[in-house]
Amino acid sequence: MSERILVTSALPYANGPLHIGHIAGAYLPADTFVRYKRLDGTDVIYVGGTDEYGTAIEIKAIKDGITPRELVDFYYEDMKKDFKNLGISFDNFSRTSLKVHHETSQDFFLKLVENGHIVKKTVTQAYCPKCSMFLADRYVEGTCPECKALDQKGNQCEECGKILEPMELIDPRCITCSTHPEVKETFQWFIRLKDFQDELEDWMKSNTHWRPNVVNFCLNWIKQGLQERAITRDLKWGIPVPLEEGKDKVLYVWFEAVIGYVSSSKEWAQKQGKPDAWKDYWLDGKIIHFIGKDNIPFHAMMWPAFLLGYGNYEGKNWKLPYDVPANEYLNIGGRKTSTSRNWAIWLDDFLKDFPPDYLRYYLTSIAPESKDTDFFWEEFQKRINDELNDIIGNFIHRSMTFSFNNFEGKIPQMDSALVDADDREAINAMHEIGEKVGTLINNFKMKDALKEIISFAKMCNRYFDKKEPWKLVKNDKAKAENAIYISLELSKTLSIILNPFLPFSTEKILNQLGITSFSWGDSGEFLLVQRKKLSKPEPVFFKVSDEEIKHQIQKLDSPEPMKKTIVNKEVKLVSFEDFQKLDIRTGKIISVEDHPKADKLYVIKIDVGEERTIVAGIKGHYDKTELIGKNIVAICNLEPAKIRGIESQAMILAADDGKLVSLLEADRDTKIGSKVR
Ligand SMILES: [Zn+2]
Numbered sequence: 001m002s003e004r005i006l007v008t009s010a011l012p013y014a015n016g017p018l019h020i021g022h023i024a025g026a027y028l029p030a031d032t033f034v035r036y037k038r039l040d041g042t043d044v045i046y047v048g049g050t051d052e053y054g055t056a057i058e059i060k061a062i063k064d065g066i067t068p069r070e071l072v073d074f075y076y077e078d079m080k081k082d083f084k085n086l087g088i089s090f091d092n093f094s095r096t097s098l099k100v101h102h103e104t105s106q107d108f109f110l111k112l113v114e115n116g117h118i119v120k121k122t123v124t125q126a127y128c129p130k131c132s133m134f135l136a137d138r139y140v141e142g143t144c145p146e147c148k149a150l151d152q153k154g155n156q157c158e159e160c161g162k163i164l165e166p167m168e169l170i171d172p173r174c175i176t177c178s179t180h181p182e183v184k185e186t187f188q189w190f191i192r193l194k195d196f197q198d199e200l201e202d203w204m205k206s207n208t209h210w211r212p213n214v215v216n217f218c219l220n221w222i223k224q225g226l227q228e229r230a231i232t233r234d235l236k237w238g239i240p241v242p243l244e245e246g247k248d249k250v251l252y253v254w255f256e257a258v259i260g261y262v263s264s265s266k267e268w269a270q271k272q273g274k275p276d277a278w279k280d281y282w283l284d285g286k287i288i289h290f291i292g293k294d295n296i297p298f299h300a301m302m303w304p305a306f307l308l309g310y311g312n313y314e315g316k317n318w319k320l321p322y323d324v325p326a327n328e329y330l331n332i333g334g335r336k337t338s339t340s341r342n343w344a345i346w347l348d349d350f351l352k353d354f355p356p357d358y359l360r361y362y363l364t365s366i367a368p369e370s371k372d373t374d375f376f377w378e379e380f381q382k383r384i385n386d387e388l389n390d391i392i393g394n395f396i397h398r399s400m401t402f403s404f405n406n407f408e409g410k411i412p413q414m415d416s417a418l419v420d421a422d423d424r425e426a427i428n429a430m431h432e433i434g435e436k437v438g439t440l441i442n443n444f445k446m447k448d449a450l451k452e453i454i455s456f457a458k459m460c461n462r463y464f465d466k467k468e469p470w471k472l473v474k475n476d477k478a479k480a481e482n483a484i485y486i487s488l489e490l491s492k493t494l495s496i497i498l499n500p501f502l503p504f505s506t507e508k509i510l511n512q513l514g515i516t517s518f519s520w521g522d523s524g525e526f527l528l529v530q531r532k533k534l535s536k537p538e539p540v541f542f543k544v545s546d547e548e549i550k551h552q553i554q555k556l557d558s559p560e561p562m563k564k565t566i567v568n569k570e571v572k573l574v575s576f577e578d579f580q581k582l583d584i585r586t587g588k589i590i591s592v593e594d595h596p597k598a599d600k601l602y603v604i605k606i607d608v609g610e611e612r613t614i615v616a617g618i619k620g621h622y623d624k625t626e627l628i629g630k631n632i633v634a635i636c637n638l639e640p641a642k643i644r645g646i647e648s649q650a651m652i653l654a655a656d657d658g659k660l661v662s663l664l665e666a667d668r669d670t671k672i673g674s675k676v677r
């Protein structure tokens, strides 16, 4: 049986837009890995979703004057769009506010209770007398007792990573009103992590293939002794504790968010129409969690503890994480990214100014795999211009243009009898590079993999220069054909091995070469069809100018003030029941007449299983003859309306961006009068 892998990226917290620090840590390396695995033919799925509960979301919603629900709905869509634009290819992008996640989290909670790993305890908790409420960890701010960093939240120190209890902070204060909190009694449920101490230690020591920073962090943590940790809170915005006595409490977000990986996998399986398929991965596959280093304790210690504590699922054990590749931080221009201080490069902003592959390229080349690294705009420009353009793009573009201009726009033919030592060396490198790069990606060494690709591209350039095809084409055309044919094959190889890193541009290049489907193994094979027509080569990469960089640096130094999350309140959610009330059908346009009393209106007769008359304002957009015979989609149970004296008995659906109106058409084979669902 072949390997099955489930890859996750840390669930982004839905209280603000994505910045490039997020991307470098948990998303881009995961996506590169998954894209490679798909090409390699591995059975791999990649799941994620937004983390939508917890106090930070409540706090942000209060600040922005909207409800937590409105806030998370907004950022779910926003992040989904950003990920798509960057080419982060989730197989499923879920949300922790979905029913499937509530049920899965509550199931985990109840199983842990049943197995005796959860205890109820009276606790003293920070309470703000002025706000009359218990203060969850993040509602308390103060100085870190460990490293003395100022203004740290009561759950974890951002500076030194220490996990905190709010009242451990020096000079704690309520974040809403700055009052010094009191301490009051309440009760919460706790997970007894020490039940798993020995098992976790043995397991951690057996993880010799993990990054040492992760293993060392965890072993150090275990050595200090695993403490009981509260997994419930006195809050409203969250997943209810599934016990009668806990009805005013919710599951603590650190407890339920990691379970989101299972929920997202279940949702993926449901969408596939194979509701049990998620079990193949969670009970029989390899689970890999890509995260930033601040998430190490939750993924490498506590999450495995939940999985152990759950006991078996339908007779099988849950798979503990196969690996937890945690990345260090990406700083910006020598300073730590800080969204609260507005020192960040927002993904959405970046993608307005540069192609997604530029970011993917540069972030991989400075990936914070073993230590913190820095994003510098000047270095971004240099890498894009000197490497992506001058080494990679240049080789591919000159091979293709040379071929197009000198061999009747066709891919040349190779004569094996004329292959010389230089050709052979290049061909051998082509055979070998895929495995070299693949091994590095398998070991999550994306930066080294990219370096390997660049040195391969340099070799390609050296080959081209040494062959001097511009001379050969005049005096030894057959040898010129060989050199260019090999150069095109090398371009194909470069594109395939770069595909997991630069999916957008490599697909364009491969398309120009006439390749639409390919596997990782194809990188080492001769794949081009000789004498096949090439499409006219278009450069895929462009240089970044000094002005553009100056502009970006200026923007970073004087950012616009952080905007509130503006939610368009006019968009009201419609219930599924309401939607079902609509009678939407497919139909055909039978006839079109001008409206006798209006310049811009047509009177259209349609067949939707019966004949209906419609008055429609599409005269400026379609000629009468264009419309007749079109298969359309119409809403058939709207109240009839008289428009300039003629009764309109349905409404045909069209897309309208404010300028262009285009009718929604049903497939040619659609049966007239079919219900649209
Ligand atoms: Zn600290």
Ligand SMILES: [Zn+2]
Binding pocket: 128, 129, 130, 131, 174, 175, 176, 177, 178, 179
């Ligand atoms: Zn207060």
